Amino acid sequence: MPAATALEATTADGALLVRAIILPVVGILLSFVLGGRYAERIAAFLLPAGLCVACIVFLKIWQSETSLSYIVGNWKPPLGITLRADGLSVAMMVAMAIVICLIGVFAHANFDSRVASVETRAPMVFWVMLMAISGAMNMIFFGGDLFTLYVALELLTFAAVPLVCLDGRAETLQAALRYLLFALLGSILYLVGTALLYGSYGTLDIVLMSQRVQIEPATLAAATLMTVGLFAKTALFPLHLWLPPAHAGAPAAASAVLSAVVVKGSFFLVVRLWFDAMPGLLSVAASQFIGVLGASAIICGNIVALRQKRLKLLIAYSTVAQIGYLFLMFPLAADPLHLQYGDVLTGGMLQAISHATAKAAMFMAAGLVYAALGHDQISELGGIARALPMTMFAFGLGGLCLIGLPPTGGFLAKWLLLEATIATEQWWWAIVIVAGGLLTSAYVFIVLSRAMGPPSAPLILRAAVPKYQEVAALGLALLSVLLGLVALGPIDVLQVGRPEAPMAWLR
Amino acid sequence: MNAATLFGLCGAALVGIGLYGLITNPEPLRKILAFNLLGSGVFLLFGIIARRAAAAGLGGDPVPQAMVITAIVVAFAATAMAIALVQRLGDETGQASISSDSSETGEEKS
């Protein structure tokens, strides 16, 4: 078993994982001392550097087909902490690093800190928080210890909440407060779980836990509380109420990072918890229940999105729906009769990644529309496609990915999930997937047809939109389309480090 | 029933009480207070887990104790942030509440 050997020692190149975590931390500390005027320059250097590290880690794992690990301070678990990177973590890490870098390019227009002679508030906060989010995500992807993951989760929360209310309007403050309370509740529930698990197994190391874990009251209570807490942070229906106002009210670059990146952190932990820390513990009934929540999110999120009058709110509700797809992988992967495990996990991760790219592109496009028109009322978008063709093209491509049309990443993800519904004979999830796609296509079509229609009054653009912002949005949208092609290439990297027999206890 | 179990039940009850306050109290400030109560209940759980694992001449397992110290500081930081948010919201709107429907306020804006 690769996971068991990974416990023994630091692997060659394991030091890369430390680098991926330290880089953003150095950036944060430097920004504090040098001041906000340098924050953007520091980020402009460190975020691409982080992407390079991510790519190197990706290549190492893809070529060697083994996971990397690093034992911090040479103290092996259970006493110490191990960082581990398997296929799931590197795939997510590279995707998030790319998205964060492009968001950084896009944000330059809004948070240029170099023009002012003194430190100003919004740029300082934005760039530091962006670096913090990239560090926290890396920590979540590599953390091999449930308590370290708790600290990383808090890091993510504290970085994300201020982004919501960066412009200081009352309604965004309200959204931020609501988000903070949900997030705090989520992390404290997660913390209860870690306490109980430590009490039962004397370790919080994920690999050690997976070897010791068994079905008993304390473990089930812990797993339930942790899962509920993480659901609240991921905004899974019906704990999604905080998300739309928070994501729709933030500045466009912040919305993009919140919707594309931040919610994936807590989702990734749910996956770690059920598929790595407690493999095979998820009962069929519980997994069906999670699936029902996911399905409700898809249907409700999409229907509410259809009824929105504002573009940013529509996109935010569509995030609620797309999060639902992520959780369909639980009933599909936990069916003990059909071990479709690997493909479903690949599908779920692809959905997370393609949603990240597509949604970031769409929020950026919406932000550009808002900047150009001074509003984002869908009914008055007429003529915008002619004024901002590249922006609306990016929006449309992102929409195609969300709908799941070939050859987009969204198509591949949903295809893998659909295949699994057939293989495991759970056709009811297939209905939800297809219905969700239809509903999505309805609102994407509404927006696009409005945008391409004639303007009700002569269109006056309030501000010129910088070309590079449009290019950043289009770049992300194209990525989301091209993601479908990974089926030909490195998709098998996701399987690296997976235990060969996920349902070990069945044997 | 030994002392660890007794304090463990106390922690469990505090988690329940704090959760109740967090859900039912409409005032943000009281919600924050309830969150702290809930947190301290959780910390007590760590405490009894440490206590009942006493060995090697120590009164308790130091690992969960260290985790609690980290968690207490994080909870304080969270409280500070939440309170600053409530106060700014109070300054902006003249009232401190998170109960109004924000999707509507969102529409009013533009």
Next chain:
Amino acid sequence: MSIASVFDVALVALILTIGASAILVRTAFAAVVMFVVYGLLLSMAWVRLHAVDVALTEAAIGGGMTGLLLLGAVARSRSVNVDSVRVGYPLRLAAGALCALVAAGLAVAIFYPPAPVPTLAPMVMENLPPSGLGNPVAGVLFVFRALDTLLEKVVLLLALLGVWSLAPDHAWGGTPGLQVYARPDPTLIFLAQLLPPVGIVFGIYMCWVGAKDPGGAFQGGTVLAAMWLLVIVAGLQKAPAIGRLWLRVLLVTGPVLFLAIGLAGWVFADAFLAYPAGYAKPLIVAVEAALTLSIAVALGMLAAGPPVRAQQQ
């Protein structure tokens, strides 16, 4: 039933009563007072659980600092009309049932501990001597799980920046809202002259003793932060503007030193956050001292709140 268990039962009953009334009592002010009392009681519970390090932290942060924050917020929100729509009865009943379920679930989990209780205490004691530390909790915080401690410092900095981010744009770089009153209160000034000398000595002692006995950077830093706040509140000293370079440098000193020593471990002890043999104790004491300062400044500024006035040039 031994006398010790009589004490425990009485303490638990008191904690639960005060805790529940902090939730149920009518006015926010009364609730906050209850909460401060509750925090102080809880530190006794931690003593009974043989976790003196935690008892120190709880008394300082749980009761004292959080109490100050909440009190300040109550004082300000009195002029603000809070919409007092109470949640409906059925919903409260449902919430009560849910919370009772959660508490019962936890109680069940506690009642059935695993047969041999797993513990890392022997392993900690076995590996502690090379570090030269006598306090096992400090050992966990700075040796075995140093990564958590380092990251937590970053969390603290981020939370501080998050609090600052709630300032109005024009006030950025200015001074926090915590300030002197129009009429300096003689009682306050007396206390602010009396308490800090004692407190500062105790804070330094806490940091120093942490390597051997319960205490450490967190507890020491919190005491120093409290004393600093006291002096500011009494008007004996001004809160610093958040743009000050010395403030920023102090804030990052601890984490930077920690990180630097961690990186040095990469070169000299072949692992990130490992200490070279023989140098562990002086290095850890240095990190703790620097962290005490950084924590003191960070906690103090967190409690002081976002800047409200632009700095006069």
Next chain:
Amino acid sequence: MPSLLLGASVFVLLTVALGLFAILRRSADVDRLMAVQLLGTGGVAILLLLAVATETPSVMDVAVMLALFAAFAAVAFVRDASGASSEVRGE
């Protein structure tokens, strides 16, 4: 000897509890301040008794901490009672 000291600590705890209920039942804010002070003094007494009874000198540090922060909380009250209205807003 330890049991005598523990007995004494139980006695102090019970008196503190009684005092707390008596004080907290009143509604004046200044009275509530007394609750914290009562716990400051009573708590110190209890912790010192526990420290001697269980022979853990480090518990005395907790007693100092408790005394310090009870006084600190009192300052917060004074601030609240005397200066809440005069606090200048940074509008």
